[in-house]
Amino acid sequence: MVQAAPAAQTGWSSEDEAQLFEAIQRWIDREVRPIAKQFDHADEYPTALVEQMRELGLFGATVSQEYGGLGLSAAAYAKIVEMISSVWMAPTGIFNSHLIMATCVERFGTEEQKRHFLPLFASGELRGGLALTEPNAGSDLQSIRTTARLDGGRYIVNGTKTWITNGIHGSCFALLVKTDPQAQPRHRGMSVLLAEKGDGFSVSRKLKKLGYKSIDSAELIFDDFEIPADRLVGGEEGRGFQQVAGGLELGRINVAARGVGLAAGALRDALQYAQEREAFGKPIVQHQSIQIKLADMATRAEAARLLVAKAAAKYDRGERCDLEAGMAKLFGSEAGMENSAQALRIFGGYGYSTEFDVERYYRDAPLMCIGEGTNEIQKIIIAKQLVERSGGSLRWSNSGPVLMAR
Numbered sequence: 580m581v582q583a584a585p586a587a588q589t590g591w592s593s594e595d596e597a598q599l600f601e602a603i604q605r606w607i608d609r610e611v612r613p614i615a616k617q618f619d620h621a622d623e624y625p626t627a628l629v630e631q632m633r634e635l636g637l638f639g640a641t642v643s644q645e646y647g648g649l650g651l652s653a654a655a656y657a658k659i660v661e662m663i664s665s666v667w668m669a670p671t672g673i674f675n676s677h678l679i680m681a682t683c684v685e686r687f688g689t690e691e692q693k694r695h696f697l698p699l700f701a702s703g704e705l706r707g708g709l710a711l712t713e714p715n716a717g718s719d720l721q722s723i724r725t726t727a728r729l730d731g732g733r734y735i736v737n738g739t740k741t742w743i744t745n746g747i748h749g750s751c752f753a754l755l756v757k758t759d760p761q762a763q764p765r766h767r768g769m770s771v772l773l774a775e776k777g778d779g780f781s782v783s784r785k786l787k788k789l790g791y792k793s794i795d796s797a798e799l800i801f802d803d804f805e806i807p808a809d810r811l812v813g814g815e816e817g818r819g820f821q822q823v824a825g826g827l828e829l830g831r832i833n834v835a836a837r838g839v840g841l842a843a844g845a846l847r848d849a850l851q852y853a854q855e856r857e858a859f860g861k862p863i864v865q866h867q868s869i870q871i872k873l874a875d876m877a878t879r880a881e882a883a884r885l886l887v888a889k890a891a892a893k894y895d896r897g898e899r900c901d902l903e904a905g906m907a908k909l910f911g912s913e914a915g916m917e918n919s920a921q922a923l924r925i926f927g928g929y930g931y932s933t934e935f936d937v938e939r940y941y942r943d944a945p946l947m948c949i950g951e952g953t954n955e956i957q958k959i960i961i962a963k964q965l966v967e968r969s970g971g972s973l974r975w976s977n978s979g980p981v982l983m984a985r
Contacts, residue, residue: 590644596655603659606635607666615667619939622792624748629673632703637674639701641829642681646697653829653891657836661884664840665847666936668943669794671840675833676708676744680753683709683771683826687813696751696773707749709830710740710774710799711823718956720755720820721765725801727756727772732808734758734772736780736801746797747782751775754806755823758816766820771812780804790942827951828900831908834951835887838911841947842880845915845922845940849873852926852935863925872925876918883907883914902964909957912947919944 591599610631618625632638640656642648651659656678660671681700684692699705716722725738736756743752754774762768774780783798812822850873853864863869886907893900919940923930930937948954 590650591652591655596651599655600658600662603635603662606631607663611663611670612666616933616936616939618793619667619669620792620933622787624795625670625793628670629748632670632674636701638677638703638706639681640674641678642697642701643685646685646693646701648681648697648701653832653894654888656829657832657887657891660833660836661840661843661887664837665844666840667939668837668841669791671833671837672744672791672794675830677706677749678833679826679830680708680751682829683753683812683822684773686825687771687818687822689809689814691809692773692812700751705751705775706745707751707776708743708745708753709823709826710743710746710752710754712742713739714741718953720823721769723755723757723769725754725756726760727754727758727770727806729758729808734806734808734811736772736774736804736806738801739783740799740801742786742796743799744794744796746799747785747795749795750777752799753812753823753826754801755819758819762817767817769819770816771819771822772806773810773812774801774804774806789945790939791946824901828894828904830951831904831957832887832890832894834947835883835890835904835907835911838908838913838915838944838947839880839883839887841915841940841944842876842883842911842918845918845937846873846876846880848935848937848940849876849922849925852929869925872921876921879914879918883911886910902961902968905952905957905960905964908947908951909954909961912944912954915940915947916944 610628614625614628636649639648640651640659641653642650644650660675663671677700681697684696684700688696696705711720713723713725715724725736725740727734727736736754738756740754752774754772756770756772757768758770759768781800783800786796786798788796853869853873854862856863858866890900890903890907893903919937922937923941926935926937929935932938
């Protein structure tokens with residue numbers, strides 16, 4: 580499997596990255612934080628903010644510099660995702676799904692596909708994401724029913740995709756299809772096509788959600804939709820499942836980083852509130868029950884951050900990291916979930932109101948336990964990798980709890 584370029588080849592020094600993080604933080608404070616509550620409650624797409632993300636280069640964050648992207652390491656990218664998510668998680672989803680599509684093309688696309696699509700992805704001129712999920716196929720991607728039949732120099736696509744991020748405002752999608760529905764095993768009959776909205780497929784509806792608002796999640800319908808044959812990623816049928824799985828490694832690191840951001844944001848707000856709010860004659864932070872909650876929240880957030888860093892480091896070295904990304908996604912998302920719940924408890928009645936941001940953290944967090952593969956699926960992936968890497972026996976390294984291969 581082709582991997583992202585090692586961090587040493589990104590062209591970013593530690594000083595350059597520090598300046599970038601400072602610029603991102605200024606943007607968060609000036610542009611993101613002031614509008615988050617308003618746009619979330621209205622479930623309104625932040626058009627102006629998306630244009631600012633284009634200008635910052637976030638749609639090309641991990642795209643190689645030779646194609647016009649920033650060429651950031653996964654570690655730097657995860658840091659940016661955490662920073663934004665600690666204030667408002669939704670904007671990170673707008674460029675995450677997009678970057679998974681770009682990663683899929685950069686890793687597995689033909690040279691012609693890379694030269695044509697990647698500069699457009701990096702600039703945000705073409706913007707979109709993955710179209711995997713279907714009404715009857717979520718974590719079990721091999722059960723998809725959308726088909727693509729080759730007819731001369733084009734594929735004829737029929738099927739429905741649902742819960743597609745950027746489905747309304749996006750313009751291009753990496754579409755997972757069955758090019759050979761009878762293939763066994765099933766994954767050998769799956770392929771990825773690049774579908775541009777300008778070619779005419781329809782968006783049936785925007786899906787309403789508990790949280791993760793302002794970002795469009797939509798249902799896409801393909802009815803004898805035609806895609807030129809040269810849009811088949813890699814130019815070879817039957818490789819779609821592996822191509823998508825490769826892109827999802829970066830996606831799971833992103834989701835894990837979002838969980839860290841939520842966990843950190845919930846901790847930040849809870850700590851500030853606990854120092855200001857008084858009960859029984861003293862700030863509630865002086866009560867042991869609150870101190871215990873804060874201690875657990877801080878430990879949980881930091882542990883999740885370290886797991887993300889480890890997964891990102893392996894990704895940047897070009898090493899297989901499905902185990903590490905799975906662990907980071909599992910723990911990071913649960914950290915965001917638990918910390919948001921504990922923050923709400925610390926805020927008491929105010930946490931349940933829309934006056935403070937913790938209620939949004941509480942609504943946004945569950946998505947991280949579902950998106951990019953449910954946490955139940957992550958546990959299965961982790962267990963299988965533990966067995967595979969151990970060669971059937973448990974052998975632990977001296978440096979930490981990671982099984983060593985024989």
